[in-house]
Amino acid sequence: DAKTTQPNSMESNEEEPVHLPCNHSTISGTDYIHWYRQLPSQGPEYVIHGLTSNVNNRMASLAIAEDRKSSTLILHRATLRDAAVYYCILRPGSGSARQLTFGSGTQLTVLP
Amino acid sequence: GAVVSQHPSWVICKSGTSVKIECRSLDFQATTMFWYRQFPKQSLMLMATSNEGSKATYEQGVEKDKFLINHASLTLSTLTVTSAHPEDSSFYICSARREGWTGELFFGEGSRLTVL
Numbered sequence A: 001d002a003k004t005t006q007p008n009s010m011e012s013n014e015e016e017p018v019h020l021p022c023n024h025s026t027i028s029g030t031d032y033i034h035w036y037r038q039l040p041s042q043g044p045e046y047v048i049h050g051l052t053s054n055v056n057n058r059m060a061s062l063a064i065a066e067d068r069k070s071s072t073l074i075l076h077r078a079t080l081r082d083a084a085v086y087y088c089i090l091r092p093g094s095g096s097a098r099q100l101t102f103g104s105g106t107q108l109t110v111l112p
Numbered sequence B: 001g002a003v004v005s006q007h008p009s010w011v012i013c014k015s016g017t018s019v020k021i022e023c024r025s026l027d028f029q030a031t032t033m034f035w036y037r038q039f040p041k042q043s044l045m046l047m048a049t050s051n052e053g054s055k056a057t058y059e060q061g062v063e064k065d066k067f068l069i070n071h072a073s074l075t076l077s078t079l080t081v082t083s084a085h086p087e088d089s090s091f092y093i094c095s096a097r098r099e100g101w102t103g104e105l106f107f108g109e110g111s112r113l114t115v116l
Helices: none
Strands: A009-013 A018-023 A032-038 A045-050 A061-064 A070-075 A084-091 A106-111 B004-007 B010-013 B019-025 B032-038 B045-051 B067-073 B076-081 B090-097 B111-115
Touching: A009 A018, A018 A032, A018 A084, A018 A106, A032 A061, A045 A061, A045 A070, A070 A084, B004 B090, B010 B019, B019 B032, B019 B090, B019 B111, B032 B067, B032 B076, B045 B067, B076 B090
Parallel strands: A009 A106, B010 B111
Antiparallel strands: A018 A070, A032 A045, A032 A084, A061 A070, A084 A106, B004 B019, B019 B076, B032 B045, B032 B090, B067 B076, B090 B111
């Protein structure tokens, strides 16, 4: 499986935007970029995913580099409830029932 | 939205006993479910892939006789930790793949097992 690299931790102030980076230099052409987050003592929660184009949903935005070797998860206004571990994961393309392989993720701390 | 539920959310048992954890997809059919284990301050590690009506596929290093997985219906998979020992204490999480999968995996709330 292609690997992803994320910073171990990041801090943000409440109500400010947060940009969480992810490097995936060995991504293949059919790999989707997924982001999940995990709050303490809970299962992971889906945030967003994309293939080539930038994506927006109610939770976040995903900016994908033109060469797809990196991506950035953008939380537009961080709240205290956004404090979690954020995982950037590559999922093999269509027709695959492959599981998601989790890396170490980024621990986001939101300061009041 | 799709919901995956685990039960129990936490369990404490004595060493040597067996514990069963259930994973249910509440509003969709899941032909494939995955079981993960997570130790404190570590990431999720895939244990096995559970396919409805067939044997589970275990990841390298996971003992299939110790971690029994049954996926007897399209909405239920169970993980039984047999003869549990303190080193089996962990956070167990299941996830389910929805038919016509668009990409998103749905995760349960997790089950915390403590073996005394």
